Amino acid sequence: MTRKDYWILFGLGLLVALVVATLQHSPGYMDAEYYLLSGQTLAAGAGLRENILWNYLDVPAGLPHPAHSYWMPLPALLAAAGLRWLGGWWGARSVFLLAAASLPPLSAYLSMLLTGRRGSARVAGWLALLPGFYLPYIATTDSFALAMLLGALFFVRLAGGLRTAWQAVALGALAGGLHLARAEGPLWLLLALWAAWRLAPRRGVWLSLAGYSAVMAPWWLRNLAAFGSPLAPGGSLGLWLTNYDELFSYPASQLTLQHWLASGWPAIVAARASALGQNLASTLVVSGLVALAPLVVWGAWRLRRHAAVQASVLAWLALLLVFSVIFPFAGARGGFFHAAAALQPLVWALAAAGLHAALEWGAARRGWELTRAGHIFSLGVLGLALALSAYAVQVRVSHGAWDAGYRHYVEVAEQLDAWGIAPETRVLVNNPAGFSLASGRPAIVIPHGGPGPAGQAAQRYDARLLILEANHQPSWDAIYSAGPLLSSLQFLGEVGDTRIFRLP
Numbered sequence: 436m437t438r439k440d441y442w443i444l445f446g447l448g449l450l451v452a453l454v455v456a457t458l459q460h461s462p463g464y465m466d467a468e469y470y471l472l473s474g475q476t477l478a479a480g481a482g483l484r485e486n487i488l489w490n491y492l493d494v495p496a497g498l499p500h501p502a503h504s505y506w507m508p509l510p511a512l513l514a515a516a517g518l519r520w521l522g523g524w525w526g527a528r529s530v531f532l533l534a535a536a537s538l539p540p541l542s543a544y545l546s547m548l549l550t551g552r553r554g555s556a557r558v559a560g561w562l563a564l565l566p567g568f569y570l571p572y573i574a575t576t577d578s579f580a581l582a583m584l585l586g587a588l589f590f591v592r593l594a595g596g597l598r599t600a601w602q603a604v605a606l607g608a609l610a611g612g613l614h615l616a617r618a619e620g621p622l623w624l625l626l627a628l629w630a631a632w633r634l635a636p637r638r639g640v641w642l643s644l645a646g647y648s649a650v651m652a653p654w655w656l657r658n659l660a661a662f663g664s665p666l667a668p669g670g671s672l673g674l675w676l677t678n679y680d681e682l683f684s685y686p687a688s689q690l691t692l693q694h695w696l697a698s699g700w701p702a703i704v705a706a707r708a709s710a711l712g713q714n715l716a717s718t719l720v721v722s723g724l725v726a727l728a729p730l731v732v733w734g735a736w737r738l739r740r741h742a743a744v745q746a747s748v749l750a751w752l753a754l755l756l757v758f759s760v761i762f763p764f765a766g767a768r769g770g771f772f773h774a775a776a777a778l779q780p781l782v783w784a785l786a787a788a789g790l791h792a793a794l795e796w797g798a799a800r801r802g803w804e805l806t807r808a809g810h811i812f813s814l815g816v817l818g819l820a821l822a823l824s825a826y827a828v829q830v831r832v833s834h835g836a837w838d839a840g841y842r843h844y845v846e847v848a849e850q851l852d853a854w855g856i857a858p859e860t861r862v863l864v865n866n867p868a869g870f871s872l873a874s875g876r877p878a879i880v881i882p883h884g885g886p887g888p889a890g891q892a893a894q895r896y897d898a899r900l901l902i903l904e905a906n907h908q909p910s911w912d913a914i915y916s917a918g919p920l921l922s923s924l925q926f927l928g929e930v931g932d933t934r935i936f937r938l939p
Contacts (some may be wrong), residue, residue, distance in 0.1 A: 446536075582851055617773065
């Protein structure tokens, strides 16, 4: 492919990302809202601190609180850079849009490195233009586009070889970038070290480790200053969850090995079997777009001697293990979907390679005319990708569904203002990041377990209001239903199906 071809793919990729972005007037869900909120705080010069608590895993002392005790900071750092550069919602997304636009040319280039065929490279590039169920998420302030970009560069570096010291350093640095974007980043370091051991000259392993450490060292130093340890403390207690909602337990000290074992081995095994099934289904439906999955497998088999392909298989197996066995609840609730995004550029390249292998088989066994069959089947593959991409945008974004939660929180905040409730009043709410982004008010997550833990958390962190939405936990049914008749809490009013109480 020529340089012009790559620039055309970049332009088309930017166009697709912009079309999706015009339909999204807010981040859309808690993860992306958290990153934008953190980016706004950083861009305003307040540092990596936050005026919310969305979990209690690191035993927070109070508000404001050091940011990113659970999620990694790269999306927030890039959102802050965009805000300082251009300002506003479009500015916050600017780096993410450029990352999304880079995926089609990088996927095509990766395909060229692996196969040397222009036709396969074009198919890989067009598949990256139409990423199916990932399309609604590449233009918002989350890690999807960043993980795909860094994953593409990681596999490009492997496909191009590790013949020099600097190439080994670059591979380690890309693993560091993936870690800054996603908490499972150490898996990418292990892959980089494995590849350096196989492919790089002597000392390649140490050089890759040095590249990774150079990227991660500032973050480790920040964590030492904020938390007293190089790794943020929020994630380790996730090992002992017995259901997803326990992520919001208060106090978090109840999440122990004994608590986990007390749930019983049948429940422990069942949770992991369920997560494995959901993650395998995600691989088939999301990553493989259903019908493309056999082509991906065929392509991987054809290219199995390439280090990039071998590394991708190891990465997929490692992610499947981590998000099915070690963190099954996070994995089944989107963790695996997030993490597997880094593999997508190689998935698209493998699908294109598998398509060519299928065409060669048809030409040899069925007498197909290779060029004509190639055009027909390529259009079929891309038509499927287009249909699923359009469906994903239709379901997730169109008709205002994407922004509904944000708009509702704006209405709730306006009602609080109308009642004269001071802006610094802390509230208990389902989604503190989304509420604080919409209102500018400090917010604390409603703990798992009902009114008892909520009362303790409210007292500990001086929360004065309870915002109880229709999608509340079952333990809140009585309070939500009683509403104005409730005597133990002061009912202030409601906004839509959300009821607001003053806490004693």
